[in-house]
Amino acid sequence: MGDHSHGSPKSSGTVATAGQSEVEKFQDPGLPPHRPRLADKDPRAEKRAEKQVAILFVISIIGTLLFFVGYFAIRLDETIATLRLQNFLLGMGTAFAMLGIGVGIVHWAKTLMPDHEIAEERHAVRTEEDRVIAETMVTEIIEETGIKRRPLIRNTLLGAMILAPLPAIGILRDLSEDLNPDVLRHTMWDAGVRLTRDPSGTPIKASDVTIGSAFHVIPEGLNEAEHKLEEKAKAVVLLMRLNPEDLHVSPGREDWNYNGIVAYSKICTHVGCPVALYEQQTHHLLCPCHQSTFDLTQECKVIFGPATHALPQLPISVDDEGYLVATSDFHEPVGPSFWERG
Amino acid sequence: MKALSQKRRHPLAAIALLLMGLLVTGGLYAVAGTVNEAQATTTTYSAQDIEEGEKLFVSNCATCHGLGAVGAPEGAHGNQAGPSLIGVGAAAVDFQVGTGRMPMQMTGPQAQQKPKQFNDEQTMQLAAYVASLGAGPAIPEEQYLDASEGDPAAGGELFRVNCAMCHNAAAAGGALTRGKFAPALAGVSEKHIYEAMVTGPQNMPVFSDANISPEGKQDIVAFLKTIEEQGSPGGNSLGSLGPVSEGLLIWTAGLGVIIAFTIWLTQRSS
Numbered sequence: 001m002g003d004h005s006h007g008s009p010k011s012s013g014t015v016a017t018a019g020q021s022e023v024e025k026f027q028d029p030g031l032p033p034h035r036p037r038l039a040d041k042d043p044r045a046e047k048r049a050e051k052q053v054a055i056l057f058v059i060s061i062i063g064t065l066l067f068f069v070g071y072f073a074i075r076l077d078e079t080i081a082t083l084r085l086q087n088f089l090l091g092m093g094t095a096f097a098m099l100g101i102g103v104g105i106v107h108w109a110k111t112l113m114p115d116h117e118i119a120e121e122r123h124a125v126r127t128e129e130d131r132v133i134a135e136t137m138v139t140e141i142i143e144e145t146g147i148k149r150r151p152l153i154r155n156t157l158l159g160a161m162i163l164a165p166l167p168a169i170g171i172l173r174d175l176s177e178d179l180n181p182d183v184l185r186h187t188m189w190d191a192g193v194r195l196t197r198d199p200s201g202t203p204i205k206a207s208d209v210t211i212g213s214a215f216h217v218i219p220e221g222l223n224e225a226e227h228k229l230e231e232k233a234k235a236v237v238l239l240m241r242l243n244p245e246d247l248h249v250s251p252g253r254e255d256w257n258y259n260g261i262v263a264y265s266k267i268c269t270h271v272g273c274p275v276a277l278y279e280q281q282t283h284h285l286l287c288p289c290h291q292s293t294f295d296l297t298q299e300c301k302v303i304f305g306p307a308t309h310a311l312p313q314l315p316i317s318v319d320d321e322g323y324l325v326a327t328s329d330f331h332e333p334v335g336p337s338f339w340e341r342g
Numbered sequence: 343m344k345a346l347s348q349k350r351r352h353p354l355a356a357i358a359l360l361l362m363g364l365l366v367t368g369g370l371y372a373v374a375g376t377v378n379e380a381q382a383t384t385t386t387y388s389a390q391d392i393e394e395g396e397k398l399f400v401s402n403c404a405t406c407h408g409l410g411a412v413g414a415p416e417g418a419h420g421n422q423a424g425p426s427l428i429g430v431g432a433a434a435v436d437f438q439v440g441t442g443r444m445p446m447q448m449t450g451p452q453a454q455q456k457p458k459q460f461n462d463e464q465t466m467q468l469a470a471y472v473a474s475l476g477a478g479p480a481i482p483e484e485q486y487l488d489a490s491e492g493d494p495a496a497g498g499e500l501f502r503v504n505c506a507m508c509h510n511a512a513a514a515g516g517a518l519t520r521g522k523f524a525p526a527l528a529g530v531s532e533k534h535i536y537e538a539m540v541t542g543p544q545n546m547p548v549f550s551d552a553n554i555s556p557e558g559k560q561d562i563v564a565f566l567k568t569i570e571e572q573g574s575p576g577g578n579s580l581g582s583l584g585p586v587s588e589g590l591l592i593w594t595a596g597l598g599v600i601i602a603f604t605i606w607l608t609q610r611s612s
Binding site (some may be wrong): 282 | 354355356389424447499500503505507508516518519524542544545547548549550552553572573574575576577606608609610612
């Protein structure tokens with residue numbers, strides 16, 4: 001393909017047959033012969049097509065009426081059955097209203113409207129002429145606006161156009177205004193904060209947590225907190241009880257569990273989904289989004305999936321009334337890694 | 343087939359195809375009414391029940407759970423044919439045997455539900471025997487099994503916090519690790535739902551009365567029965583499996599309809 005020396009512009013539209021030096025010209029095949037449609041030849045077919053198009057439009061009318069039956073005649077009550085019926089009528093009504101018109105018009109065009117073939121010859125682009133016309137149009141427009149003669153208008157327009165995009169910068173910057181990584185380092189947990197049930201907020205006694213059970217836990221006072229959801233997103237905890245001999249406790253964490261009761265952050269260290277699928281026989285915690293699996297017996301070490309580090313453990317103990325309390329905040333940031341995590 | 347291939351070019355074929363698609367996706371389906379299993383629960387079992395239960399146990403269960411239900415000896419890899427049943431309580435037996443999960447036909451990731459192998463009386467006798475070995479959760483009382491007494495809205499909140507991560511927000515069930523799964527909850531009797539919560543069968547955590555009160559459990563049962571009876575507000579829920587089934591449908595049936603339309607649009611009229 002790289003050898004252009006044999007091809008000259010004049011030989012375009014020719015074909016060189018292999019092994020022969022003589023060159024044949026293409027014959028212009030022209031348009032295929034016109035084939036009359038059924039509706040052109042047979043008046044009965046024409047009538048039938050006309051009727052079909054009309055039926056399609058009537059289907060559209062019926063569809064619209066169905067929509068209004070659903071919209072006005074169905075009174076929603078306490079059950080979902082009426083809602084389902086209404087949704088059904090609204091959806092089917094709209095679908096047939098639109099489809100009836102669309103299919104009908106296309107069918108009309110294809111069967112009844114004239115179908116003679118038209119070929120439009122390409123015309124060469126008249127470059128110089130066109131350019132001159134375009135230029136005169138542009139100068140005419142500029143002249144008519146008078147932007148050259150009125151610098152005041154021109155300059156104020158320029159100023160307005162420069163200033164107009166600035167709000168977008170402000171709005172987009174707001175997305176990152178609170179990205180102070182310190183908010184990720186602290187949660188509502190602190191020494192003496194009671195572990196309470198999600199969602200009721202009732203405190204949990206250590207004796208309530210039987211072997212094999214799993215409690216979904218929020219810190220005491222979360223339901224009254226100012227930014228409840230932001231705090232909940234960081235502070236949710238899963239509480240489980242195992243046989244103490246099943247736990248492999250690393251040095252320094254001996255007093256973080258209470259008689260085999262352990263509390264771990266529920267926020268997956270991959271992208272922050274709630275890790276809450278607890279298999280009580282295997283002691284595996286599974287995250288439903290990307291199947292990260294954490295082994296509860298090995299301090300929630302990652303044993304499968306995309307998460308990169310273990311779930312943070314919440315150190316717990318009991319207060320003098322027997323209720324479970326945290327002895328401190330998490331010792332590391334909860335949730336996925338971030339740049340400043342260290 | 344010949345008739346079909348001739349009809350394929352029929353001008354109404356695309357409309358017929360579209361109608362079929364719409365009917366399949368928008369069709370309503372009736373939810374089977376749930377059967378209320380009214381059954382008197384007795385908290386005290388007669389000595390004869392316990393005796394009959396022991397006979398049944400020795401002949402049907404002891405091969406895995408050991409004589410006296412002390413559990414099979416641990417194998418080389420910590421595998422155990424059957425765990426000890428001392429202290430699991432009558433509710434566990436009633437659930438496992440009543441849903442046909444026990445006796446297990448074969449070992450596997452988890453016991454499968456299958457037709458029951460014991461009638462109600464035999465199940466009660468087995469439960470009586472196991473309950474006599476050690477205290478455990480009893481078969482729930484009738485008053486907490488009446489779904490109409492519960493508050494479905496409160497139950498829905500409890501369900502979303504405690505259950506939805508495994509059993510799916512619409513209780514359609516979900517996958518766990520290594521072949522284990524959380525089953526769908528439609529069609530499960532009120533009693534068995536309640537017993538599963540208090541005993542934690544297979545890998546399900548235990549939700550004792552100290553965690554979710556009996557009234558809370560009743561609310562959850564009421565919620566489950568409500569969504570089961572009412573079905574989905576949008577017609578066919580496609581198994582409530584979320585983007586998997588919905589995406590499959592729209593990428594195959596939806597795009598198929600669009601392709602059928604484009605073929606029809608560009609075809610010459612006959």
